[in-house]
Amino acid sequence: MxxxxxxxxxxxxxxxxxxxxxxxxxxxxxxxxxxxxxxxxxxxxxxxxxxxxxxxxxxxxxxxxxxxxxxxxxxxxxxxxxxxxxxxxxxxxxxxxxxxxxxxxxxxxxxxxxxxxxxNTCPRSLLSRTVDKLKAQGMGAMAGAEFEFYQFRAPTSHDGPEANSSSTAQFLKDKPVHQLPSLTEGMFGYSLTRPVHNQEWYYSVFDTCSKFRCGIEGWHTESGPGVFEAALEFGEIKEMADRAALFKLTVKSIGSKFGITPCFMAKPRAGLPGNSGHMHVSLVDSAGKNLLWRGEEDLNAPWPDVRYLSDIGRHFLAGLIDGLPDVMPIFAPTINSYKRLVENYWAPVTVSWGLEHRAASIRVITPPTASPKATRFEVRVPGADTNSHLVLATILALGWRGVEKKMEIKLPPLGKGQDVGGAADKGERLAKSLKDGTATMMRPGSVAREALGDEFVEHFGGTREHEIKLWDEAVTDWEVKRYIETV
Structure with a gap:
């Protein structure tokens, strides 16, 4: 066919x-x-x-x-x-x-x-409208996505022998979460042997993604019980967002056939690393030439970190830095998202950036460690629980706002070996909860309103207020276990 x-x-x-x-x-x-x-x-x-x-x-x-x-x-x-x-x-x-x-x-x-x-509330349309602004100037955007996610063994359904995600939900109705078994045990990132333990599933995910046009560029175990990471094939930004959504659909569908429940929650297990959803973005001209690369080293650059970054790239970075605090509910959309964004877990918690700095919110990737055509920004705040269309639309809208306003970078880079949130980190602490992040995003005059529009912010913010209300009314196992006897 x-x-x-x-x-x-x-x-x-x-x-x-x-x-x-x-x-x-x-x-x-x-x-x-x-x-x-x-x-x-x-x-x-x-x-x-x-x-x-x-x-x-x-x-x-x-x-x-x-x-x-x-x-x-x-x-x-x-x-x-x-x-x-x-x-x-x-x-x-x-x-x-x-x-x-x-x-x-x-x-x-x-x-x-x-x-x-x-x-205005359609995620695909929001991204398309943002891309159209660049297209009018003869430009485009490219993107890549990386997702970390846990795999759990779906318990046998009470209604039959088939084990899938529905039976996992049924299991959790009357069993504690910690009893849900992981696909593999222990911390074993980049293992060449662990994938063989579930070889048919492992290769089925890779092959099926290729057939479904959401191909995987790299597919390996991450550090954590049952944790895997997939880097999707780099491409045009709208196509990349579609692939990201379809990748999750593929993984969940294939998992069900093998009795495996993938989990894209930002922080499924306490005391273990969370699931990131890093996004890579670059700008190109109509011929596909990378517009973030300067072409030659700028010996008078304000910081060595941007000596190979073009002026448009610096403005784009400035826009990201300026707008990041106001869009946190898009990069961290659930109550659970903020369990991942804590100090000492390799997760960015401040407005920070730096050349090849994997602890910063924005990792700048340029020569000499990358080729000119691979010059890009990696935004490391989003978790695997995000809506990729909204995340990529937001990154592009913030960066393009910086380009249009010719914004200057207002924050020095985070130095190598400097901790995020440490004394040397001059960046603002990002929201610690969905409630705080939503209030910041929805306030009058926020950068989110300027970059994404009032109608979208009102709708999306309203959906997050709904999530917050449900959480505020919830009674957790932790509360009951802690207080049932002692107070």
């Missing part, structure tokens, strides 16, 4: 491309980065491929467990009847799902039916 070049597919070609298919699967990205979609009859899909179809807006009106937000948010609420929005298939996203008998698959973006413009 030949696959045409997706970027060249037209609506007129679809009947031929899908001639042997009976159905098509579609999916869109919600505010939490989850894919929401359905299976459609081929005839139905062909009839809506050009102008789109109605899709219940409630996917932007409820949380990751389908509980409607306590706060009525503009896009979808009881007053507007959780009306339909329009889902437009992106033909360039065409894939076939390898683990579902090669059923055709298309991603969608969401449109406001009243204005016929892209929905």
């Amino acid at each position: 030949s696959t045409p070049n997706p970027s060249e597919i037209t609506v007129a070609q679809l009947p031929e491309i899908l001639k042997d298919d009976a159905a098509v699967k579609v999916g869109g990205v919600d505010i939490d980065g989850m894919l929401r979609g359905k299976l459609m009859a081929k005839s139905k899909f062909l009839s809506v491929a050009e102008k789109g179809f109605g899709f219940c807006s409630v996917v932007f009106g409820w949380d990751m467990h389908d509980q409607t937000y306590f706060k009525e948010l503009k896009v979808s609420n009881a007053e507007n009847g959780y009306r339909d929005i329009i889902a437009i298939p992106d033909l360039s996203s065409f894939r076939r799902i390898p683990w579902e008998n090669d059923v055709p698959f298309f991603l969608v973006s969401f449109v406001d039916p009243d204005t016929n413009e892209t929905l």
Whole structure:
């Protein structure tokens, strides 16, 4: 079954491309980065491929467990009847799902039916609008993504022999989390033997990602029980965001077939390292030339760390530094995210940057340690629990704001051997909780409002306030165990 070049597919070609298919699967990205979609009859899909179809807006009106937000948010609420929005298939996203008998698959973006413009809360659309600003100036952006995540063995379901993520959820209803077994034990990063313990699953993930066009560049164990890390193949920034979302879908789907539950929580286990979701970003011209590379060494650079970084690169970095504190809920979107962002766990906790500095929030990668074409920024604050479309849109929007304003870097680099949060770190401490981060992001005049728009910030901030409210009302095992007898 030949696959045409997706970027060249037209609506007129679809009947031929899908001639042997009976159905098509579609999916869109919600505010939490989850894919929401359905299976459609081929005839139905062909009839809506050009102008789109109605899709219940409630996917932007409820949380990751389908509980409607306590706060009525503009896009979808009881007053507007959780009306339909329009889902437009992106033909360039065409894939076939390898683990579902090669059923055709298309991603969608969401449109406001009243204005016929892209929905401000749609993650794919937010990123596209940001990319369009660069495109108008003859530029583009490239990106890469790295995800660390735990693997747990899914217990056998109470209802049958198949073990998958659903049976893990059932197990945790009446069993403590620490009883959930890890795929492997111990701390063994970059092991060449541990993957062989689960060889069929390990290679199935790698091979399936390649077939599903979310290919893995590097795939290895990380330090931690059952922890693996995947670096996805570098590419154009919108494609990279799509691949990141589809990578998570692939890993979860393949895991279920092997009785394995992948966990992208930022901090699944106390006392162990968390799961990062580092993002790499660079700017290019229309010919693909890296615009962050200076071309030659600047002997008069303000710091040696930027001597190979172009002026546009310095402005971009300044924009990241300036805006980072105001976008923390996007880089750390859950209550659990902030358990990872603590001192002494190789996680950045301040506004900090430095050349090849893996403890800083922003790692600058330039010659002489990298090739000119590989010059880029690695933003190390995001965890694996993030929405990659929102993270990449935010990085690009903050950096581009710095370019447009010709901002200057206001903070010295973190020196080698200097600890993040130590005496030599002059950067602001990032938010320590989702509540603090959300308040900072939503305040009048925040950088987030300027870079991402009031409508998006109001919606996303409202979803985080919902998460905070649920947490404030929760009673944890820790509390009960600590206080049940003693107070």
